[in-house]
Amino acid sequence: MEDIIEYFTDIFHLERHVELPLGIVERLNSLDRAQRGELKSRLFTEAKRLGVGGDGVRAIRWLETTFEQIEKYSFRLHEVLFSPGQDIPENISFYLSQAKRTVDLCVFTISDDVLSGCLKAISERGVKIRIITDNNKMRDSGSQVKELARCGIEVKVDNSRYHMHNKFGIIDGRIAFTGSYNWTYTAKLHNQENLVITTNFTIVHRFIDEFDTLWQQMFRLNVKAGRNGQLKASVKLGNGKTYEEEEYAQACPADDDDDMPHVSPAEYGKRRKKSRTKPNAGGQGFNQRQPKAGRRGPKR
Numbered sequence: 001m002e003d004i005i006e007y008f009t010d011i012f013h014l015e016r017h018v019e020l021p022l023g024i025v026e027r028l029n030s031l032d033r034a035q036r037g038e039l040k041s042r043l044f045t046e047a048k049r050l051g052v053g054g055d056g057v058r059a060i061r062w063l064e065t066t067f068e069q070i071e072k073y074s075f076r077l078h079e080v081l082f083s084p085g086q087d088i089p090e091n092i093s094f095y096l097s098q099a100k101r102t103v104d105l106c107v108f109t110i111s112d113d114v115l116s117g118c119l120k121a122i123s124e125r126g127v128k129i130r131i132i133t134d135n136n137k138m139r140d141s142g143s144q145v146k147e148l149a150r151c152g153i154e155v156k157v158d159n160s161r162y163h164m165h166n167k168f169g170i171i172d173g174r175i176a177f178t179g180s181y182n183w184t185y186t187a188k189l190h191n192q193e194n195l196v197i198t199t200n201f202t203i204v205h206r207f208i209d210e211f212d213t214l215w216q217q218m219f220r221l222n223v224k225a226g227r228n229g230q231l232k233a234s235v236k237l238g239n240g241k242t243y244e245e246e247e248y249a250q251a252c253p254a255d256d257d258d259d260m261p262h263v264s265p266a267e268y269g270k271r272r273k274k275s276r277t278k279p280n281a282g283g284q285g286f287n288q289r290q291p292k293a294g295r296r297g298p299k300r
Contacts (some may be wrong), residue, residue, distance in 0.1 A: 001039055003027065008043060008066045011057070012050055020069060028073040032174050033201035036070055043067075045242040077175060088181050089188050089194045092169075093118045099171050103129045104211045106166040109137040110183040116144035120151050131155045132214055134164040138221070138233070144183075146191040146231040149223040156218035159237055164218075168207055245269065 020028075023162050031039065051059030053179075080200040081087045089112065096103060096118045103122065104139050110116060110133060123129050130147060135157040138145035149155040168178035179195035187193050198204070219235050226232045236242045 001027075001031075001035065001042070004039060005042055005046060008062075008069075009046060009176075012062050017065065020073070025073050028070055029075045030198075031070075031074065032204075036074060039070060040067060067220060075174070075199060077197060077199045079195075081179075081195045081197070083181060083187060083191060083193040083195075084189050086188070088193065091117060091195070091197060091221070092177065095175055095177070096122060099127045101127065101172050103127055103171055104168065104208075104215075105130070105169045106132040106164070106211055106214060107169070108134050108163065108165050108167055108182050109140060111140060111142040112183045112185060112188065113126075113144055115183050118151070119148060119153065123153055129153045130211075130215060132166070132218055133157055133210070133234070135159065136163070145221070146223045147234050149221050149233070150225070150231055155223075156215060157220040157221050157235060159219055159235075162213075166214075168205065168211075170207050170211060173208060174204060175199055176207045178207070178234055185240050206277055222227060 002226045004024060004027055007021070011018060028104075043063060046100070047063040048057045050062065081091055083089075092115060096115075099122050103119070105119075119129055119131075131145070131153060133145055133155065137143065137158060145155060167181060168176065170176050174201075175197065177195055177197040179193065181187050192297065195215040219237055222234045222236070225233050234244050235241050
């Protein structure tokens, strides 16, 4: 921010408007709403100093011009996208590729290798990536989750028979995207899905807070290659015990329609009843709340 203030102060005595250098444009483009507010406040203070000695009118015009330039080159984005089609995955890929510092993803299922390839590419150039995903969906055929973890990307999963069903992401703490869209080929090619992308300061920071809360509650996924080259995952839970992938899956069975979409109602009922007889692994999952005494859950 100091370089922006210094530049605007240096051109105070110029009689005509000049085009901003690319470096200043990029700096203005990188500011969020709070930073723009701070910049304007400091420029206002600078205008009062520059206006001393009879240059008050010039100082007012200078301040108006600087404020106009700040607004002109501020980065604002609000998009609503739909699938099937390429709009959603292409926009996600584009904004991921523009990431400079951080990407935080909270996505139910990840099997699109184009999007996962984009994550690996930006990770290799130094962008810090954190992923939260569902403990059961990481075992799906085609899931890219274990491969991303193998590449050194931090991945955490839930510890529940229910689902971590969020689908949102935050890029550089200034762009948030959310909607029904899962990172799958079915979502891209066939499903009716939606995605909203925004730089709205309040919305972005609500998602940042939620991600940070979930990150503290979830459990780290560790991945290593087996003898046959197959990737093996393990999860260390709050009780200190590490569960290998197979036993972890047995201890946290799915209890939702999403994992049994093609079975008959009778078979579905049998599987749900069977899954409820298995306790959650570790005993310290973040969403293992017990019902209050005297209260009954919803009828099923």
